[in-house]
């Protein structure tokens with residue numbers, strides 16, 4: 112199994128981010144993690160990538176395992192070397208470095224140069240624009256291209272499990288499609304993916320399985336096709352009977368019915 116989270120609870124100071132979160136990602140499975148703003152999606156990714164403490168958060172209950180590690184205790188670099196790699200929210204690339212240098216930075220966990228060359232050829236095949244702009248400063252790329260670079264950089268370490276935090280956020284539809292096609296391709300190549308998204312329909316169209324974080328815990332889960340066919344996610348995230356989007360967003364921020 113790629114990831115196994117059991118009864119996990121995280122706090123920032125005294126404030127609870129979420130409690131009793133359990134989910135699993137099987138080998139070669141894509142699992143969508145859905146939820147409104149502030150539901151705790153990024154916090155869960157932090158807890159799985161060894162980066163929670165640097166944001167002032169801590170695990171207060173439960174467990175998270177992946178790649179043979181206790182992810183709640185392992186260091187971030189050890190987690191990457193074990194094959195669990197995150198693409199953080201807001202795609203933190205190195206703006207002053209070139210596209211090529213950003214990719215090279217991602218290859219640090221690899222054992223051999225030959226392996227790095229092979230994976231780089233694959234990454235450039237997935238995102239040809241990164242080859243075309245190899246020498247450009249990363250800061251000059253478009254938002255979509257920067258997201259591709261962030262994913263490409265993560266792939267350079269040869270992950271077996273990829274944690275993607277809102278890859279479609281603020282990106283044009285065409286680039287979003289390229290990125291979702293890549294998620295499928297990476298999965299076909301054998302990797303597991305935890306795909307964090309607010310874009311529910313998009314995520315359910317790519318994922319095998321999905322979980323909804325709402326009101327501080329997992330409120331719905333199941334095969335992606337089943338959740339796409341039911342109204343449960345819409346009802347929970349928008350609030351029952353609320354049709355108007357602006358009102359729905361306000362209700363959701365206030366916690367909806369959760």
Ligand SMILES: Nc1ncnc2c1ncn2[C@@H]1O[C@H](COP(=O)(O)OP(=O)(O)OP(=O)(O)O)[C@@H](O)[C@H]1O
Nearest residue numbers: 123128146147148149150151152153154155166167
């Ligand atoms: N570094 C932090 N310190 C204190 N509280 C935080 C911190 N980061 C997040 N939180 C709080 O934890 C809760 C969960 O936030 P988180 O960023 O995980 O949500 P999210 O689901 O990723 O939201 P979004 O869709 O907006 O990215 C929120 O109440 C948020 O205000």
Ligand SMILES: [Mg+2]
Nearest residue numbers: 152153154200
């Ligand atoms: Mg987030």
